[in-house]
Amino acid sequence: MEIIRTVRGLHKAVADARSKNRSIGLVPTMGALHAGHMSLVDRSMKENGFTVVSVFVNPTQFNNPDDLRTYPRTEEADCRLLEAAGVDVAFIPTVEEMYPEPDTRVFDLGPVAQVMEGAMRPGHFNGVAQVVSRLMVMASPDRAYFGEKDFQQIAVIRRMVEIEKLPVEIVDCPICREPDGLALSSRNVRLTPEQRAIAPEIHRALEASLAYAADGHSLRQTVEHVTDTINSFPGMEVEYYEIVDPLTMQPLGEWPSDKAEAVGCVTVWCGDVRLIDNIKYTLSHRS
Structure with a gap:
């Protein structure tokens, strides 16, 4: 090299x-x-x-x-x-x-x-x-x-x-993750052991939201559910969670009626470390 x-x-x-x-x-x-x-x-x-x-x-x-x-x-x-x-x-x-x-x-x-x-x-x-x-x-x-x-x-x-x-x-x-689901990031090295222990809850909340959406909850309810779930862990605070059109990045007000994907994008402060992640929703998750 x-x-x-x-x-x-x-x-x-x-x-x-x-x-x-x-x-x-x-x-x-x-x-x-x-x-x-x-x-x-x-x-x-x-x-x-x-x-x-x-x-x-x-x-x-x-x-x-x-x-x-x-x-x-x-x-x-x-x-x-x-x-x-x-x-x-x-x-x-x-x-x-x-x-x-x-x-x-x-x-x-x-x-x-x-x-x-x-x-x-x-x-x-x-x-x-x-x-x-x-x-x-x-x-x-x-x-x-x-x-x-x-x-x-x-x-x-x-x-x-x-x-x-x-x-x-x-x-x-594709995103690469630790075995516990935390998205790999250069910023992860700045997490304290306590913060590193709870940071995987970001991905767990996103994953759980697929089933939550599939149960018939609205897009707005899903956004609130993910936000509340992550915020329930001491030391973590959601800066934003938006479910967006994957091409335009514009936030959606309701689930797409066709087979188009929607993408949930989240930014979370874990102490003073800013972490991002995302997940894809498809029609099968909402039917």
């Missing part, structure tokens, strides 16, 4: 791979890698001849300075994981390399970026669009891989790709 820290070096490595007719896969990460990230890496390596994994904590997507400061950084461990997996390139730039000048672009991301995370974290998705668009230009991938835990983010990135007319396929990959 080659560790590259400059855009020029990345361009050269990608050009060399292209000269050998190898397709390019990109896995953008902010480091602190776990099995969820590695599942994206594995898929990219299966579907492409050359895989680039970026490790970069992007400052423009943090609207909370404390969150940026405390975000885990584990470069040496990350590189060991990536090398063991057989990744071709780990792209690990500095902030100055990524942003030699301030990125003042404002993307017209539309309604998909205005709700849930977009409402709670002003500027967050514009920062995501800034860094991902830069990475895609730098790496020129055929495919880029993202985890469904960040469900809304995938919709935002698809919108950004459409705006920028980037020739890249966005590949969404």
Whole structure:
């Protein structure tokens, strides 16, 4: 595996791979890698001849300075994981390399970026669009891989790709979980033992809501049930739970009447750690 820290070096490595007719896969990460990230890496390596994994904590997507400061950084461990997996390139730039000048672009991301995370974290998705668009230009991938835990983010990135007319396929990959159901996240390492013990109740509440909805409860009742269930655990507080259209991300007022899916997206404060998760509802859950 080659560790590259400059855009020029990345361009050269990608050009060399292209000269050998190898397709390019990109896995953008902010480091602190776990099995969820590695599942994206594995898929990219299966579907492409050359895989680039970026490790970069992007400052423009943090609207909370404390969150940026405390975000885990584990470069040496990350590189060991990536090398063991057989990744071709780990792209690990500095902030100055990524942003030699301030990125003042404002993307017209539309309604998909205005709700849930977009409402709670002003500027967050514009920062995501800034860094991902830069990475895609730098790496020129055929495919880029993202985890469904960040469900809304995938919709935002698809919108950004459409705006920028980037020739890249966005590949969404299933959530990876701990054996007790907690969605894998780099932030999980910040949980105290007590918080880690109750955090799986987030997923349990979402799972239980499938049967609750199937029993004939309305969408609004289901939202309230999930919220109340999670809030009943000391130390956990739901910031929002919305059941949304999976394409537009707009909150739904009632269950879809056709076979379209709905997706429940939740953000929960577990102490001072902000955790997200989601679940898919289908017609079979509501009939």
